[in-house]
Amino acid sequence: MARAVNQPVMSKAKKKSLMKRSIPIYIMALPGLLYLFINNYMPMPGIVLAFKNYNAKKGIYGSPWAGFKNFKYLFATSDAFIITRNTICYNLVFILVNTFFAIFVAIILSELTSKWKKAYQSVILLPYLLSAVIISYLVFAFLSPENGFINNSILKPLGREAVSWYQKQEYWPFILVFVNLWKGIGYSCIIYLSTIIGFDRGYYEAAAIDGATKWQQITHITLPLLRPTIIMLTLMAVGRIFYSDFGLFYQVPQNSGALLPVTNTIDTYVYRGLLELGDISMSAAAGVYQSMVGFVLVLGANLLVRKLDPDSALF
Amino acid sequence: MNNKNIRSERRFQIFGNIVMIIISLCAVIPLILMVISSFTDNDALIRDGYSFTPHKWSVYAYTYIFSSGNSVPHAYMISIVLTLVGTAVGLTITTLLAYALSRRFLPGRGVLTFIVFFTMLFNGGLVPTYINYTTVFGIKNTFLALLVPSLMLNAFNVLMMKSYFVTGIPDEIMEAAYIDGANEFQAFFRVALPLAKPIVATIALFIGIGYWNDWMNGYIYLTKRTDLYSVQNLLNRMIQNIQALTQNASTVSQATQGLATIPSVSVRMAMAVVGVLPIVIVYPFIQNNFVKGITLGGVKG
Numbered sequence: 001m002a003r004a005v006n007q008p009v010m011s012k013a014k015k016k017s018l019m020k021r022s023i024p025i026y027i028m029a030l031p032g033l034l035y036l037f038i039n040n041y042m043p044m045p046g047i048v049l050a051f052k053n054y055n056a057k058k059g060i061y062g063s064p065w066a067g068f069k070n071f072k073y074l075f076a077t078s079d080a081f082i083i084t085r086n087t088i089c090y091n092l093v094f095i096l097v098n099t100f101f102a103i104f105v106a107i108i109l110s111e112l113t114s115k116w117k118k119a120y121q122s123v124i125l126l127p128y129l130l131s132a133v134i135i136s137y138l139v140f141a142f143l144s145p146e147n148g149f150i151n152n153s154i155l156k157p158l159g160r161e162a163v164s165w166y167q168k169q170e171y172w173p174f175i176l177v178f179v180n181l182w183k184g185i186g187y188s189c190i191i192y193l194s195t196i197i198g199f200d201r202g203y204y205e206a207a208a209i210d211g212a213t214k215w216q217q218i219t220h221i222t223l224p225l226l227r228p229t230i231i232m233l234t235l236m237a238v239g240r241i242f243y244s245d246f247g248l249f250y251q252v253p254q255n256s257g258a259l260l261p262v263t264n265t266i267d268t269y270v271y272r273g274l275l276e277l278g279d280i281s282m283s284a285a286a287g288v289y290q291s292m293v294g295f296v297l298v299l300g301a302n303l304l305v306r307k308l309d310p311d312s313a314l315f
Numbered sequence: 316m317n318n319k320n321i322r323s324e325r326r327f328q329i330f331g332n333i334v335m336i337i338i339s340l341c342a343v344i345p346l347i348l349m350v351i352s353s354f355t356d357n358d359a360l361i362r363d364g365y366s367f368t369p370h371k372w373s374v375y376a377y378t379y380i381f382s383s384g385n386s387v388p389h390a391y392m393i394s395i396v397l398t399l400v401g402t403a404v405g406l407t408i409t410t411l412l413a414y415a416l417s418r419r420f421l422p423g424r425g426v427l428t429f430i431v432f433f434t435m436l437f438n439g440g441l442v443p444t445y446i447n448y449t450t451v452f453g454i455k456n457t458f459l460a461l462l463v464p465s466l467m468l469n470a471f472n473v474l475m476m477k478s479y480f481v482t483g484i485p486d487e488i489m490e491a492a493y494i495d496g497a498n499e500f501q502a503f504f505r506v507a508l509p510l511a512k513p514i515v516a517t518i519a520l521f522i523g524i525g526y527w528n529d530w531m532n533g534y535i536y537l538t539k540r541t542d543l544y545s546v547q548n549l550l551n552r553m554i555q556n557i558q559a560l561t562q563n564a565s566t567v568s569q570a571t572q573g574l575a576t577i578p579s580v581s582v583r584m585a586m587a588v589v590g591v592l593p594i595v596i597v598y599p600f601i602q603n604n605f606v607k608g609i610t611l612g613g614v615k616g
Contacts, residue, residue, distance in 0.1 A: 024499035025415045032412025040434040046443020108331040123339040131528030133551045137587040138345040141365045152364025194610040214327040287440030
C-alpha cells in the first residue's frame with residue numbers, strides 16, 4: 001500500500017483508499033495543529049499592533065493606524081540602544097563562556113575512568129531543572145543585603161563593609177554570566193560529551209602508541225574532531241541572539257529598578273511595557289523589532305549552517 | 316604504553332577528578348545553603364545571615380508552612396494538578412501530531428510539517444499573545460491561564476518525536492500490522508506507541524518540568540485570582556513583597572514592621588525547598604531519559 005504513493009499516476013480506487021487511510025491520521029494531527037493555531041498563529045497578525053495606536057475598546061484591528069510612530073518613539077529613547085546592547089552582548093558572552101566551560105568539562109568527563117563520572121554529570125545537570133524563581137531565591141541567599149551569605153559570612157569576617165548587591169550595577173554583568181553558566185553548563189556539556197563519545201577510539205589508541213600525552217591527544221584529536229559541532233552549536237546560538245532568557249534577567253535581579261541599565265533586555269522591556277507601564281504600543285513595537293530581526297538572524301544562521309553541513313541545518 | 320604515558324594518564328585522572336569535584340560542589344552548594352537555611356532558627360538567621368553552619372537548628376519553618384490556613388498546601392495542590400493535567404494533555408497531542416507527521420504516505424505531510432516548523436522561526440511575541448488570550452479566549456484569572464499558554468505543545472518536541480517515529484520504527488513492522496488487519500488507530504496504539512516509549516517518556520519529562528517550573532503564565536494572567544497560584548507564583552509573590560517593602564518603606568522601623576508580617580527568612584527558604592523537592596526526588600529516576608532527550612535534540616536545538 002505504501003508503494004502506491006510513489007506511483008505517479010494513481011487509479012481512482014487507490015486514491016480513494018489513500019484518502020480512507022489518511023483521514024484517521026488527519027484526525028490525530030488535528031488537536032496539536034489546533035493548539036498551534038491558537039497559541040502561535042492567531043497572535044501573529046497581531047504584530048500590526050506595533051503600527052497602531054492601541055485602544056483596548058476597539059481591539060487590535062479596530063485601533064487607528066499610527067504608521068511608524070511607535071518605532072520612532074522607541075528608537076528616540078535611550079532604551080532601544082540599551083536593550084539591544086544588553087541582549088546581544090550578554091548572549092555573546094554567554095555563548096563564549098558556556099561553550100568554553102562545556103567543552104572543558106565534557107573533555108574531562110570523557111577521559112575520566114572513575115566510577116564517579118556518572119555522578120558528576122548528574123550533579124552538574126541539576127541546576128538546569130530549577131525554575132527561575134527558585135534560582136532567584138538561591139541567589140538571594142547569597143546576595144541579600146541583610147541576611148546574605150556573602151555580606152555576613154565573607155565580607156564581615158574580612159572586616160569589609162556590606163554591599164547592597166541589588167543596588168549596584170557594576171557587579172551584575174558578572175553575576176548574570178555566572179548564574180547563566182551555573183544553570184546551563186550541564187546541558188551544553190551533555191551535547192558535547194555525547195559527540196566526543198561517538199569518536200573512533202582508534203585514533204586515541206594509535207596516538208598513545210606513538211607516545212602522545214593526554215594533552216596532545218586532546219589538542220590534536222578531540223578538539224579538531226569537535227570543531228564542526230562547536231561551529232554548528234555556536235551558529236545556532238547566534239541565530240537566537242536577539243532573544244533572552246526572561247527569567248534570568250527579570251527574576252534573578254528581582255526586578256530591581258537600580259539595575260535596569262545592566263539587566264534590561266528586549267524581553268524584559270516588552271514585558272514591562274505591557275504589564276507594568278501599560279505602554280502597549282511601545283511594547284508591541286519592541287516585540288516586532290525582536291521578531292523581525294530574530295527571524296532574519298535565524299534564517300541567516302541556518303543558511304550558513306546549511307553551507308557548512310547540510311545535515312545539521314534546521315531546514 | 317611507556318612510563319611517561321602512564322604517568323601522564325595518572326596525573327590527568329587526579330586532575331580531572333579534582334576539577335569535577337569542585338564543579339560539582341559549585342552546582343549543589345547553593346541548594347545546600349537553601350536546605351540548611353530552611354532548618355535554621357529564625358533568630359539565628361537574622362543575626363548571622365544565611366549560613367552553612369547555623370548556631371541553632373529549627374523545624375519551625377516547615378511546621379509553619381504546613382499548618383492549617385496556610386496558602387502553601389493549596390498552591391502545592393494546584394501545581395500538582397496543573398503538572399499532571401498539562402503533561403497528560405500536552406503529551407497526548409504532541410505524540411499524535413508527531414506520529415501523523417511521520418506517516419510518509421500522508422498527502423500534505425510537507426505542508427503540515429512546515430506549519431509546525433514555522434512556529435520555531437517566527438512568533439507574534441508577548442503582546443499579541445497576551446491580547447489574544449485575554450480578549451478572544453478570556454482565560455485571564457482562570458485555571459486555563461496556567462494550563463494553556465505556551466506550555467502544552469511546542470514545535471521542537473513535535474519534530475524531535477517525529478524523527479524518532481521515522482527512524483526508530485521500521486516500516487516493515489508497521490506494514491505487518493496493516494496486513495494483520497489493523498486500522499490506523501490500532502497500528503498507532505499497538506505497534507508504534509510501545510516502540511516509541513523512550514521518546515514518549517523523555518517528552519513527558521520535558522513537558523512536566525516545564526509545567527512544574529512555570530511562573531510566567533500565573534504572573535501574567537492571574538491578576539486577581541491569587542487562589543489559583545502555583546507554588547512558583549507563591550514564591551514569586553513573596554519575594555516581590557519583600558522587595559516592595561524594603562524599597563518603598565520610608566523609615567527603617569516601617570520596613571521592619573512590614574517584614575514582620577510576611578513569612579520570615581527561614582520560611583522563605585523552606586518554601587523554596589518545598590518547591591524544588593519534587594524535582595530532586597524524581598531526578599534520579601528521570602535523569603537517564605532526560606540526558607537522552609538532550610542528546611537527541613541538542614545538535615538540532
